[in-house]
Each structure stands twice: as structure tokens, then as C-alpha cells.
Amino acid sequence: MTRKVYDLCGADDLRFSPNCWRIRLALAHKGLETEFAPWNFTDKEAIAFSGSTTVPVLVDGEETIVGSWNIACYLEDSYPDTPSYFGGEAGRAVTGFINAWTDSTLHPALVRCIVTDVHERLDPVDQDYFRETREARFGKTLEEMRDARAEFIEALEPALKPLQTILHYEAWISGDAPAYADYLVFGAFQWARLVSPVELLKKDSPISGWRERMLDLFDGLARTQPAAG
């Protein structure tokens, strides 16, 4: 197989990266078999060839593409005979908005709730790097972050509002069938599911049912990694 994604990896081969999960599901959507090679946060050398310091990095034959959005657009354009991610150019642009919302609103609201759990599940070789960069970002120790978790979960509610609103009347973010908007948002919930035993959603949230449907896709692809217990 000439197709390969460098995929963030924790201890015990845990593949928890939200942005890599976007691409794993997106490749399944197009039926494109791909090797997901384990990569550590601190192994910058292994992907230096790509010009990027973070993953996902896709190598597809002669092509190297970095960043989940670029990869999604590349796959959409390069494999026009496979099922579409966007259903056309207007759909691609508005999906780009959801991508930006996920990066700027959903992930920051979510990571505060689970950052200490992420640290615990990292390969030991990455733990010092992670602690240092994240404590600098939040201005708090990882232990202080965990102590404030209830408050962070409370603050997640308003951030989730648009998602709750549409999943109240649509089965999928993309409408009648799942597509890239679903994969990219699901990456965030898969990340939380894999690293943290804490439930972030209220019992009656319409997001819960959608998350189960997402876990069922592609013969339960996203369930191949068990939830944190």
C-alpha cells in the first residue's frame, strides 16, 4: 500500500488524535485503504520531510499533504469517483465554516475538560513535553485543570448549542447521510471518549444518539479503540 497517514499515538498504541480521526473516517468514506503509522508528539524528525511539526500528515504515492482540512480537500479532488465529502462547492465552503468552528470553539472548550486525562494516556516519552506546553497554554497545572473540571464541563454547554440544535432535527450534521462535517466534529468526541472516563454530554442530549451512530459507521471502525474506563 502506498498510502500512509502519520497518526498520533499514546501509550499502548492508543490512537486518540481528533484530527487524525477525521481523516481515518474520511478515508473509510471513500473506501481508500491506508496505513496509519504510529507517531509520537516529540518525534518531529519523522515528519520533518513534510514541513509540518504536527499530524495528520498524508503520504499518497508522490504527494505529501499536511493538516486535516488540506487532506480532506486533496482527497475530494483526487478521487472524484468516490462518494463526496461535501456534495459540491457550496457544501465544501460551509463545511469549512464547521471546520473553523470545531478548531476555534469546540476543541478549546473540550480540551480543558480532558487535558489531564490526555496526559495520563500518553507514551511516557511525550509526557514532559505535553505537560510543559499545556500548562503554559492554560496558565494552570494539569492538576489544577482537573480540579476545575466540573466548571469546564458546565461551560461546554453553550459551545455545544449549535450542534444540539441541528441534531435535534437531523440524523447527521450533513443531513440524510454522514459526510465530512460529521467526521470532523466526531473526531472531538472520539478524542474525549478514548482518553477520559468522564461523560461530557447530558443524558438527553441529541449529540449522544448521533455519537452512537458515528461509532457504528464502517462496521464499527471507531469502536476498534475501546472507550477509556
Added chain:
Amino acid sequence: MTRKVYDLCGADDLRFSPNCWRIRLALAHKGLETEFAPWNFTDKEAIAFSGSTTVPVLVDGEETIVGSWNIACYLEDSYPDTPSYFGGEAGRAVTGFINAWTDSTLHPALVRCIVTDVHERLDPVDQDYFRETREARFGKTLEEMRDARAEFIEALEPALKPLQTILHYEAWISGDAPAYADYLVFGAFQWARLVSPVELLKKDSPISGWRERMLDLFDGLARTQPAAG
């Protein structure tokens, strides 16, 4: 003309409603000539026939549709030979997400900055109703809201982030050409422009250029109402 929208109206025939502006631009997009009839907040009787207590309400021949999203979907389905708002079903669903984001994130962040200006520009017949309902909603007097404005404008920044991100690389929210996602988000900025002399955007924000392009659409339709001075 048998097509009519009940349109919120301030003093001096000021048409400032963000949700009505969505529909005004959306009707122009499809070239559907429509009467915009002035309506006051407190004139619940005039639209009681529709079952709604708020506008926009569209009456199109025998049909009555309430709420901007329902109206947009109705127009898209009823006039299939006119230019599309969504570019297909997937585009409609993800535009629904932007609709939910605008209602749950953008409008609440924006209204705090301009609510006192809105009050000043209302028809006197609506001012008591508006003051009472909004002071109850915010738990502050309108004067206290104005005093806190600098802080609210500061807090607008993170809410605007997804919009800033995509307008950095796209001319329109909908991609190569404006469509319903643009109209619905623009409604919020048109609302602010019409009632408040305060500039809410940073000088170098990519949202500013897009707002100018939106104002130019349909022979400057949105400029027919002058900015608050």
C-alpha cells in the same frame, strides 16, 4: 403582488431586524419581488393569523410560513428554477448548522453590544415592551448594558473566530458566490450597522471586506438603509 413579508420596523421606518434581512437578501437572490410590510414588536394581532408572535412571516399566495429558516427552506423547495441557496441537500444541512451557530452564538454575543442602541431607534410604541423584556433577559438595565459595552465588544472576538478564519481564505461564506449562509450571517452585521454607530470589528478583520461586498450585492440593496451615525 401576492408575496408579502411582515418586517420589523423601528422609528422613521427603520428596518433593522437581522432575521428579516436574511429573508430580504434571500428573496433578492431568487429574484422574487416581495412587499416588506412594516410591523411593530407589540403588534401581535397583525400576525396572529400565522400562529407566530415574531417576524419574519411570509405570506406567499395561499401559503403562510413563519421563521427565517422555514421561509428559506420553503423558498428553496417552491422555486426550484431560481438560483439555489444551498447547492444541494448536504449544503442545506451544513448551512443549518451555521444558522444554529448564528442564533445561539453570534446573535447573543452581538446583541449585548448594541441592545441600548436598538432601544433608542425603536418606534416609541415598542420602547417600554423592549426595555422590560431585555432588562429581564440580561438582568441589567439598558444603561448598565451600555456602560459594559467595551467588555462585551472584547468578548465578541472569540465568537467571531470561525467567521474570521474562513473569510481569510474565501470571498464568501458559501465559497465562490454568496448564498444563504452569507445572508443569514450578514443579517447580524446589518442589524448592528443600522442601529449602532460603534464599530464592532477590528480594522484588519477579514469580516469587514466581506461586509462591504455584502452591502454591494443586488445593486446595493442593504445600503438602502443608511448606517447609524
